Amino acid sequence: MAKSLPLVVRNHLTALRILIVLTLVTGALYPLAVTGVAQGAFPYQADGSRITRHGTVMGSTLLGQNFALPGERPGGSGRAPRPDPAWFQPRPSAGGYDPLASGASNLGPNNPVLVRTVEARRAAVARFDGVAPGDVPADAVTASGSGLDPHISAAYAYEQVNRVARARGLRPATVHALVTAHVQDRVLGFLGERRVNVVQLNAALAGRG
Amino acid sequence: MGGTLAGWLQVLALVAALALTYRPLGDAIAHVLTAPRHLRAERLVYRLAGVDGNADQRWSAYLRGVLAFSAVSVLFLYGFLRLQSHLPLSLGRPPMPADQSFNTAASFVTNTNWQSYSGESALGHLVQMAGLAVQNFVSAAVGIAVVAALIRGFTRTETDRVGNFWVDLTRIVLRVLLPLAFVFAIVLVAGGVIQNFHGVESIPTIAGEHQSVVGGPVASQEVIKELGTNGGGFYNANSSHPFENPNAFTNWLEIYLLLAIAFALPRTFGRMAGDHRQGYAIVAVMALIWAASVAVVTVNELHGVSSRAGHAAGGMAEGKEQRFGVWASALFAAATTLTSTGATDSAHDSYSPFGGGMTILNMMLGEIAPGGTGSGLYGMLVLAVVAVFVAGLMVGRTPEYLGKKLRGREMKFASLYILATPAVVLIGAGLAMARPGERAGMLNPGPHGFSEVLYAFTSAGNNNGSAFAGLSVDTAWYNTVLALVMLFGRFLPMVFVLALAGSLAGQAPVPVTAGTLPTHRPQFVGLLTAVVLIVVGLTYFPALSLGPLAEGLQ
Secondary structure (H helix, E strand, O other), rough: OOOOOOOHHHHHHHHHHHHHHHHHHHHHHHHHHHHHHHHHHHEEEEOOOOEEEOOEEEEEEOOOHHHHHHHHOOOOOOOOOOOOOOOOOOOOOOOOOOOOOOOOOOOOOHHHHHHHHHHHOOOOHHHHHHHOOOOOOHHHHHOOOOOOEEEOOOOHHHHHHHHHHHHHHHOOHHHHHHHHHHHOOOOOOOOOOEEEEEEHHHHHHHOOO | OOHHHHHHHHHHHHHHHHHHHHHHHHHHHHHHHOOOOHHHHHHHHHHHHHHOOOOOOEHHHHHHHHHHHHHHHHHHHHHHHHOOOHOOOOOOOOOOHHHHHHHHHHHOOOOOOOOOOHHHHHHHHHHHHHHHHHHHHHHHHHHHHHHHHHHHHHHHOOOOEEEEEEHHHHHHHHHHHHHHHHHHHHHHHHHHHOOOOOOEEEEEEEOOOEEEOOOOOOHHHHHHHHOOOOOOOOOOOHHOOOOOOOOOHHHHHHHHHHHHHHHHHHOOOHHHHHHHHHHHHHHHHHHHHHHHHHHHHHHHHHHHHHOOHHHHHHOOOOOOOOOOOHHHHHHHHHHHOOOOOOOOOHHHHHHHHHHHHHHHHHHOOOOOOOOOOOHHHHHHHHHHHHHHHHHHHHOOOOEEEEEEEEHHHHHHHHHHHHHHHHHHHHHHHHHHHOOOOOOOOOOOOHHHHHHHHHHHHHHHHHOOOOOOOOOOOOOHHHHHHHHHHHHHHHHHHHHHHHHHHHHHHOOOOOOOOOOOOOOOOOHHHHHHHHHHHHHHHHHHHHHEEEEEHHHHHH
């Protein structure tokens, strides 16, 4: 490098050159190599764990979806969509299960708006599922961190069995068995929580017609 | 298995994993920082960059390297963000506005990863992987480089040289971060994290609607985001997003990754200082504070202490993912704020007053338990210097640490280090609270609204990057002021650390005598813990009492 340049300029030129080299290594070669191995060895996961039905992609097992009544979907009307009784319902979402708007409500633990919202949800879910308000579990009345949580607790899934069975003309025992088959234990028995994947459960329900 | 047993096992498995890698990882990093031979790849980098790999720098030259590299990085990233619409893989996204680009560039270069933008709607794939993720590597390496210089200050004698910044930077990226990132990126993909170049796709849902899904090279960025204690999410929801963190295994692994290097660095310190017991004493202090903090957050979230919304819901589930639950979320929250990571797998804003308050205190302690990659250890070593000095005052002796005298000059640098971050945090938060427009950015009423502002400036000043995300921070004022807080919060302390390193390196060693305070015994562990809590914790007590304490005691 030209020694005639002032030290401070030479120093910054060195910095720029090393940044460019490291950008090529960590910003291009590395992610491309990871992508190559990932797509080669784990294509299903790398592409987002997609659900397919009759050859059509129907979303991802990782991302929650809306199961609202037709014509009641977000956008336009401004009010919250009404849940479809024929589907298992996911948790409330701060972003309406839009993957381009992930995030939480960020309402504080003593925010009166959150307290009222939780109480209103509890009453609505109890009425919808025909259970006592005190029996509605916490995950049914709270929004998740991502707004895309595909899971609910086993308790909330079982709570919805009778309502779904009635709406579909199925025997409650059949739907109950379907839920039981979808209850996932903690990972390795001790990591995280027990849960039911609503997207997979409803996909199985749809498969039954 | 019951929830409590499972929760405990989750924590114990993490502690076991960290204990198992303490020695091999710490020794490996020490080897990288001290090996005389350069790898062929490294020599190629030096040649391309015009660096003399065998030169040894004074502390001032080392500092000029750090500052020049960071200044160039800010400009490079700023330009990248402003020009993204003209570059490939932009997904048609417009340029980021000027104030937000400055904020984002400062944020990623300072290892903060504060995000006033939403990843899935604001950025294309190229700027994420070749702009932001690159800074995730190099800003972490800069932190480790600076602590390497400080350790050399302790271990070298009668020299004015503390190492070569360009060599340290290159070696840490190529030999430490890159191999670990590659291996664990593949593990994350196997666990379900995505890695592709899909754009926005409209996909039919089971109920017959459509959902717009955006893919991306997520795993390669996710892994270094944790490993380098960066924390900037590919998506707005960060590690609560199922594409970044699909299940409780990836969640546990991400917590491990964000702690692994910072908890192993005391071993590096012990090895380079020629006395492993010094490393064990430092890691013991880190582990004590870490365990206490995890306990406070977990207990408060399990019981929903002082949370009316939690009682109404029957559990602290607001802002938490069902697949993680309270235990794994609280563990993540404590770990991410005790390091400089700031990734989140749940919404801290909705945590109980004392649980959320603990995450603020974690950052206020200076992120030293175990702290950011490198920054955690140099923060802890400065506090160790203060602890030794305090002990010296008690018995009326000139204090010594690792055979170096702590004279007025060293104590000035240590004191300035301790004062710098609280000054920028509290001045920034005070300014915001004095301005009606900035106060209006609060989402929540009452003391919790103040906590949102306090959290923002604490997070920026300590280079954490997590948020009580209800606060609306995408304004010209917040973007600009928080960017300045991040820059001062990162580089002022580094100036004092490197000056301290230079001052220590120039000394002749003092022999250990009967009057020397042993710094490897439980007594010193207790003393250092007390100094951390009193010197740093008390600085913020008035601010904390206006926010989380007021809310929790109402």
